[in-house]
Amino acid sequence: MRYLTFALAKGRLANKTLELLEQIGITCEEMKDPDSRKLIFVNEELKLKFFLAKATDVPTYVEYGAADIGVVGKDTILEEGRKLYEVVDLGLGKCRMCVAGPKEAKELLHHGELIRVATKYPNIAKDYFYNRKHQTVEIIKLNGSIELAPIVGLSEVIVDIVETGSTLRDNGLEVLEEICPLSARVVVNQVSMKMEHERITKIMNDLKNIITG
Numbered sequence: 457m458r459y460l461t462f463a464l465a466k467g468r469l470a471n472k473t474l475e476l477l478e479q480i481g482i483t484c485e486e487m488k489d490p491d492s493r494k495l496i497f498v499n500e501e502l503k504l505k506f507f508l509a510k511a512t513d514v515p516t517y518v519e520y521g522a523a524d525i526g527v528v529g530k531d532t533i534l535e536e537g538r539k540l541y542e543v544v545d546l547g548l549g550k551c552r553m554c555v556a557g558p559k560e561a562k563e564l565l566h567h568g569e570l571i572r573v574a575t576k577y578p579n580i581a582k583d584y585f586y587n588r589k590h591q592t593v594e595i596i597k598l599n600g601s602i603e604l605a606p607i608v609g610l611s612e613v614i615v616d617i618v619e620t621g622s623t624l625r626d627n628g629l630e631v632l633e634e635i636c637p638l639s640a641r642v643v644v645n646q647v648s649m650k651m652e653h654e655r656i657t658k659i660m661n662d663l664k665n666i667i668t669g
C-alpha cells in the first residue's frame with residue numbers, strides 16, 4: 457500500500473484540523489511536539505504522511521500531487537484557483553470575505569468613480585468587482601494588517617476576512633458588502649481521487665459523519 461500524504465495549513469487552522477483527524481482515528485503524535493522544527497511526519501501503521509505548509513501553498517502541493525489531500529481555507533482555494541477537487545466543508549475557521557471601509561466609502565461603491573481596493577486576495581477582489589459595469593477599481597496587494605490601508609489613505613476600501621468584526625470596529629471601519637462565507641475545506645488531487653478512490657472516500661465519509669454528528 458502506498459502512503460497517502462496530507463498537506464495541512466500552518467497557523468489558525470492547524471490544531472483544529474489535527475483534532476478533527478484524531479476524531480476519525482488519524483493521529484500523528486510526532487506532530488504535536490511544539491519544539492520540533494520537523495516538517496514531515498509519518499504514521500507507519502496507517503501508511504499516512506502529513507506535512508504542515510504555508511496556507512497559500514497547500515493548493516499548489518495538492519494540484520501537483522506532492523500531497524494527495526489538503527486542508528485549507530476556502531479563501532485560499534478561491535484565490536489560488538488551482539485544479540483540484542473540493543470535497544468536504546469541515547465547518548472550521550468560519551468567517552466571511554467582505555468589502556469593508558469607513559461608512560462614507562459605501563456611496564463610492566456602484567458609483568462609477570475609480571476606487572482603490574487594498575487586499576491580500578487580489579484574485580478574489582478582481583473577480584468580485586469584474587462584473588460591475590460602472591465601477592473601475594485599482595487593486596493594491598498587501599500582505600497583512602489590511603485595515604490600515606483606508607486609515608492611512610492607501611485605498612478607499614479593503615477586501616478582507618472578517619470573523620468577529622473587532623479588527624474593523626477597533627479601526628473605525630465596517631462591512632460594506634459581503635462577498636462570500638468561508639470555512640476550512642478538504643481538497644483532493646484529481647489523479648489521487650481516481651487511483652486511491654476507496655481509501656480517500658472512506659476518510660471523507662468518516663469526516664462527514666463526525667461533522668454532522
Ligand SMILES: Nc1ncnc2c1ncn2[C@@H]1O[C@H](COP(=O)(O)OP(=O)(O)OP(=O)(O)O)[C@@H](O)[C@H]1O
Nearest residue numbers: 466467468469511529530531532549550551617619
Ligand atoms: N479571523 C481570521 N482571520 C484570518 N483567517 C481566518 C480567520 N478566521 C478563520 N480564518 C481562516 O484561517 C486561515 C488561515 O489563517 P492564518 O492567519 O493562520 O493564515 P494566513 O493569514 O494565510 O497566514 P499568514 O498570517 O502567515 O499570512 C485563513 O485562510 C481563513 O480561511
Ligand SMILES: O=P(O)(O)OC[C@H]1O[C@H](OP(=O)(O)OP(=O)(O)O)[C@H](O)[C@@H]1O
Nearest residue numbers: 600601602616617618619620621622623
Ligand atoms: O473579524 P476579526 O475577528 O477581527 O478577524 C479578522 C482579522 O483577522 C485577520 O488578520 P490576521 O490576524 O490574520 O492578521 P493580518 O492582518 O496580519 O493578516 C484578517 O485579515 C482581519 O484583519
